[in-house]
């Protein structure tokens with residue numbers, strides 16, 4: 533047995549202790565979100581636990597421990613002279629402001645929602661067979677929906693669609709669009725609201741996602757969206773759509789090659805597939821060395837994305853970081869797409885590919 537270096541042991545313990553704290557923090561932050569603690573702390577400014585608890589009609593003892601945990605992990609500031617807690621503008625952007633591009637609260641939701649999967653995943657590691665998206669329940673789908681809301685609601689229509697040649701004109705006149713893997717349909721709704729003359733179909737294999745989508749569509753009051761589960765109604769294999777979109781779907785699906793060739797078959801000639809997928813390097817080593825979110829993304833992968841991609845016995849299991857630009861280029865070419873480009877869209881998380889069917 534190798535001798536244990538006490539200094540290294542101390543460092544390692546500090547690091548792993550931080551990881552355990554982060555695990556607890558996910559649950560404790562979700563509580564802060566649901567109870568309005570982060571938002572109220574920001575709104576009222578520096579305060580003590582009594583003031584914050586009173587404002588929210590909560591029990592002071594619980595609020596005090598919550599604040600002390602949050603201060604120790606660095607999400608809440610503490611002024612030890614004044615004995616007051618506060619939420620910084622940066623923390624507000626990440627933890628409270630759903631309209632900010634850095635908003636990350638959905639990731640906490642998703643992390644907490646997948647903890648029960650630990651039981652099932654022991655079996656998956658032995659057999660290879662993962663879990664369907666639906667097996668995580670609605671909280672995971674909601675978390676993922678919240679994570680991607682900003683880009684769908686604020687960037688898709690004004691920034692991304694104009695990058696597709698003539699697409700705005702086609703959509704304005706009346707086009708047929710499929711949003712495949714639509715999840716809660718935030719992207720479908722944003723496009724449908726902007727282009728009322730066009731018809732949209734949101735496809736998703738998850739009944740949980742389709743339920744979310746139904747509720748979101750009803751709330752938005754849009755009437756030009758239909759929803760469909762491709763397990764019951766596959767994408768039409770005749771030229772039907774002027775535009776197909778996928779937002780973080782290909783790396784998740786058990787049969788990405790089939791999905792890509794179905795999309796190719798469903799597009800009209802001179803039509804486009806806008807494909808958002810996770811930004812990563814081509815090799816694990818590059819991700820390890822240079823990807824600022826590699827730990828988060830491989831974590832998501834084991835618990836959600838690769839898990840879903842392995843949810844059939846012959847699933848491809850690409851993994852969260854598995855649909856790289858090179859893989860995307862190769863797989864789309866194999867399906868028949870010979871016009872591949874990457875759009876110049878600034879995003880720390882995603883790449884955007886544009887495929888044209890000739």
Ligand SMILES: C[S@@+](CC[C@H](N)C(=O)[O-])C[C@H]1O[C@@H](n2cnc3c(N)ncnc32)[C@H](O)[C@@H]1O
Pocket residue numbers: 665676677680712713714715716717735736737738741762778779780781784785786791
């Ligand atoms: C990571 S979620 C993204 C959801 C949504 N596009 C978003 O960005 O919030 C991936 C979604 O793709 C769906 N999905 C996976 N494979 C699919 C397939 N072959 N056809 C349709 N939907 C699929 C999953 O059920 C899930 O809702």
